[in-house]
């Protein structure tokens with residue numbers, strides 16, 4: 001998963017009952033799950049098959065805030081204890097194999113399963129998020145990620161919706177009136193936090209990987225034009241990662257499903273990645289907010305996290321560091337070495353800044369920031385490969401994945417495999433990269449400079465050191481990144497010729513050249529036609545701000561552009577249209593109403609937050625807007641909640 005802090009919560013839960021895996025091994029689950037979206041409820045039954053590895057006097061399952069209707073042990077009804085967290089069966093049981101426990105349950109999950117849009121005009125969906133939220137909120141299960149179970153799900157839901165879950169769809173058929181049953185079968189075991197269900201209106205396209213794995217890409221029926229830019233390079237990245245990792249993709253198929261107002265960028269549920277529909281973009285949006293990196297990251301987790309899973313949060317980098325590193329390799333395959341080193345350079349800068357701010361931790365500290373787990377983790381793998389070479393690194397990875405397939409791993413397991421193949425003692429390496437608190441910035445930068453003339457050039461080009469050279473730099477053949485650096489350092493050196501650069505450099509102009517010299521006016525106006533919504537948004541504002549006489553013309557030119565998922569261009573346009581007296585004076589009210597409309601629950605939370613902010617600026621958050629703001633405090637997405645509370649506090653003061 002990307003951008004997640006909450007694995008810690010898993011760790012805390014683990015501590016309570018890590019022991020059960022020592023004497024009980026849950027192996028298989030067959031669940032029948034009835035989803036009732038109108039009620040926001042789920043009910044059903046699940047039968048677990050388990051082995052007792054030792055004699056015991058009790059067994060338990062995690063089940064949060066449920067009504068437990070009955071429990072059967074090996075087919076017979078039994079008494080149970082339930083404290084709304086855990087279901088316990090106290091009975092003397094001897095060591096033996098293939099026992100079964102069946103549980104009938106009902107619940108209205110407060111988290112981990114989300115019912116979106118059933119009370120408003122947002123798309124009707126049900127989707128789950130297990131990591132950090134606990135699958136046991138909607139299915140009695142084992143929250144301990146050290147117990148891997150093969151799950152087979154039969155899901156009943158209203159027949160007009162698609163139902164997507166882990167595994168292979170065996171069949172789907174209409175059952176009772178208005179309901180449809182979906183049978184999903186898994187072949188191999190996984191931790192329960194990786195269970196996933198999505199219910200919603202979707203179309204899908206299926207392509208096969210080079211190795212024959214079905215890649216199922218879901219999209220909203222109205223988004224067929226956005227399919228290609230959204231999923232661009234999916235198959236190429238899949239084929240690349242299978243080759244690079246050297247171990248076949250471990251699961252039966254690979255599904256990707258966008259959902260509304262997701263909690264994170266994406267989540268790598270086994271064979272079933274769920275991602276935020278803010279990445280569903282058109283071909284212009286591809287420049288600004290492509291799904292490529294998240295796509296590759298969640299895919300890499302299918303090996304690192306799902307096939308081999310951390311034993312505890314201390315080893316979280318084995319998931320996030322690896323997913324980040326392999327996503328970078330996939331991007332290098334697509335976009336080249338300069339892109340790869342550039343991303344490493346950027347993350348080194350962030351890690352160095354974290355050091356300066358006093359926020360650094362050792363990579364093996366379970367309390368590390370996401371930045372540390374993801375980026376320091378990726379850096380560690382990059383440097384390890386530099387040290388041991390491609391052959392030892394890749395062979396070690398294959399051995400590690402094969403040895404621990406469908407099992408749990410610690411950092412020592414990984415390091416051991418690399419040491420064995422490389423015949424190197426990695427103590428000094430792990431002391432620096434895994435145990436040291438500070439990010440080894442100097443070593444990192446030395447490696448980048450050694451490997452990349454592109455980075456050497458970027459570091460050398462410095463307009464603050466040699467002011468006389470700024471202009472020359474901008475007209476020379478240096479990289480877009482180096483030019484953008486000069487532009488940020490001294491935008492006054494931009495000449496008409498610099499506008500004849502790439503989209504990337506032109507975006508830097510739009511972002512940094514805020515006081516536009518009148519002799520650059522006509523060049524600057526061409527930015528309004530660039531294939532980047534970020535460029536257009538910045539250019540529109542700067543032009544409007546600099547040239548009063550042109551305002552009406554700029555607004556006319558951009559009237560029909562909406563921009564990214566959160567309508568960045570449209571919202572700015574509405575704001576400027578409202579405050580420009582000479583532009584369509586009769587339509588001010590309708591512009592204001594459109595802005596207020598965007599605060600409604602039917603829109604995505606990023607759009608709503610921006611609309612609230614603009615209305616606050618205009619002091620125009622009326623009754624309807626305030627009602628929407630009040631409602632936003634109960635949203636399932638914490639970012640929306642935090643925003644709404646802060647803004648309400650501000651408006652009350």
Ligand SMILES: [Zn+2]
Nearest residue numbers: 001002320323
């Ligand atoms: Zn991740």
